[in-house]
Amino acid sequence: MSSSANIQAPSGLLADIKHRSDGDHQVFGIHLRWQIGDNRPDHGTWPPPADWNEGNAPYPHVYEVWINGEARQTVFLHWPAWDWSPSNSHWVDLGEEPDPQYRVKIRAKVDGSFTAFTNEVTVATKAAVAWSAPQQPRGARTDTDTAPRHGTMDDPRSRAAAAIRDEDPSVICAKARAENTSTTWQEVLPGADRMLADYPWNHALRYLEYRKFFEGNTVASTGNPAFAGLDLVPGADIGDWPTTRLDGSADSHTFSYDYTAYHTDETWSHRWFLTREGWDPRRGLSWEDLEPVPFLVEVQGAHREEDSTHWEFATLPTRSGRAAIVHVWGGHGGPDTPDGGNGRKTGEFFLSVCDVEFH
Numbered sequence: 069m070s071s072s073a074n075i076q077a078p079s080g081l082l083a084d085i086k087h088r089s090d091g092d093h094q095v096f097g098i099h100l101r102w103q104i105g106d107n108r109p110d111h112g113t114w115p116p117p118a119d120w121n122e123g124n125a126p127y128p129h130v131y132e133v134w135i136n137g138e139a140r141q142t143v144f145l146h147w148p149a150w151d152w153s154p155s156n157s158h159w160v161d162l163g164e165e166p167d168p169q170y171r172v173k174i175r176a177k178v179d180g181s182f183t184a185f186t187n188e189v190t191v192a193t194k195a196a197v198a199w200s201a202p203q204q205p206r207g208a209r210t211d212t213d214t215a216p217r218h219g220t221m222d223d224p225r226s227r228a229a230a231a232i233r234d235e236d237p238s239v240i241c242a243k244a245r246a247e248n249t250s251t252t253w254q255e256v257l258p259g260a261d262r263m264l265a266d267y268p269w270n271h272a273l274r275y276l277e278y279r280k281f282f283e284g285n286t287v288a289s290t291g292n293p294a295f296a297g298l299d300l301v302p303g304a305d306i307g308d309w310p311t312t313r314l315d316g317s318a319d320s321h322t323f324s325y326d327y328t329a330y331h332t333d334e335t336w337s338h339r340w341f342l343t344r345e346g347w348d349p350r351r352g353l354s355w356e357d358l359e360p361v362p363f364l365v366e367v368q369g370a371h372r373e374e375d376s377t378h379w380e381f382a383t384l385p386t387r388s389g390r391a392a393i394v395h396v397w398g399g400h401g402g403p404d405t406p407d408g409g410n411g412r413k414t415g416e417f418f419l420s421v422c423d424v425e426f427h
Contacts, residue, residue, distance in 0.1 A: 076104070076183065077186075078103065078131070078174055078183065079102065079187075080103035080187070081100065081102045081186035081188075082102065084196075085098055085170075086197055086198065088198070091279070095161070095279060096162040096163065096164070096196060098160040098191060099157070100158045100159075102157075102174065103156065106118040107120070107125070107155055109156065113206055116205075122149045123148060125155070128183070129144060129146060130145075130177040131175065131176050132177070133158070134175075136171050141364065142363070142379075143367075144366040146366070146367060151205055151334055152205070153202055153203075154334055160361065161360060161361055163360025164360070166360075167193065168193050169191065171189070172189055173185045218327070218328055219254045220233070220253055220256065220325070220418070221323065221326075222325060223324045224423075225310070225312055226256075226421060227298045227309060228254075228295070228420065229326070229420075231245055232245065232248065232251055233253035238309075239306045239307050240300055240306040241309075243297065243300060244297030244298055244300055246297065247296050247297035248294060248298070249293070249294045254326070256289070256295050256419050258290045258417075259294065260414075263414040264406075267410050267414045268402065268415035268416055271411040276337070276399060276415060276417060278398060284352075285299055286354075287357075287419070288353055301349070302350055308390075313425050314425070314426050314427070316387045320381060320382040323381075324378040325378070332368075332371045333369070333399055334369030336398065336401075337365065337366060337368055337399065338366040338368065339362040340363055341393070342358065342385060342392075342394075344357060353394075358394055363383045364381050389426055395419065395421075395422065396417055398416055401413055401415065402414040
């Protein structure tokens with residue numbers, strides 16, 4: 069382990085289970101906080117940590133979350149210059165039916181090496197409390213960059229990329245193009261009318277609500293009729309969706325996302341979910357088919373120059389055979405709210421379904 073990794077090791081992990089509403093759904097998660105550098109879990113809203121340096125503190129950006137003795141999630145944290153709380157806190161999704169208890173610990177990755185683990189904390193679901201919005205630092209920004217900057221998963225390739233962008237000649241992709249009424253590959257989302265009717269971004273509590281948009285086998289289309297072709301179920305008459313081959317036993321994986329540009333706002337995040345063991349694509353794809361804990365998360369609070377990006381990580385579960393990866397990217401953007409409420413925006417999210425074959 070490098071000396072820099074020792075210096076930047078997280079410590080003093082605190083964790084508790086919280087619940088929050090997502091429309092008619094109640095979802096649970098583990099709220100993590102830890103010490104990193106001079107940034108303590110209980111640091112107030114002012115002054116900044118002594119080593120903050122306008123957001124250029126030597127804090128790690130990559131973490132692993134271990135649950136019940138297994139690496140379950142890679143986390144990429146990026147924070148704005150004015151807010152130090154995203155640099156030492158994280159929400160781990162647990163879904164709607166959490167286990168009674170979890171053991172959790174984290175470690176960071178610095179200069180290619182992992183730090184030591186933090187202490188391990190045991191949390192009980194029966195002690196879950198309601199989520200409350202984090203305090204904002206003095207002088208925090210409340211505006212957001214809402215330029216049209218969207219995209220889709222490129223590797224593994226999404227259904228939207230295959231069927232719409234690449235015009236894949238497979239029968240199922242051709243049928244999907246015929247059933248879709250939209251040809252915009254980088255904007256698979258619920259649509260403005262649905263987002264105006266039920267805002268995806270909860271501005272009062274500062275989190276994205278997307279679970280409520282998925283009922284039945286409509287994950288791939290986000291329930292938007294304009295993308296109904298993406299929900300097509302494989303069959304003898306139309307074949308299967310084109311798949312990306314992944315090495316199920318690889319030590320690490322690299323995913324890439326194709327943007328038209330990049331949002332620069334700390335409310336935005338990426339999350340990747342994998343279908344559960346035994347998922348059969350011929351039954352369609354519903355939210356209940358997904359593992360509740362995303363294996364990869366990025367909090368997107370800092371600017372990037374490139375128009376596309378990639379992530380190298382090692383927490384993709386070991387699998388074999390056919391599976392689907394669902395990626396959700398969203399935050400405080402979207403249409404203007406009629407009365408200027410909800411921080412002036414409805415919030416929005418974009419979705420990619422990637423069909424993969426583990427070997």
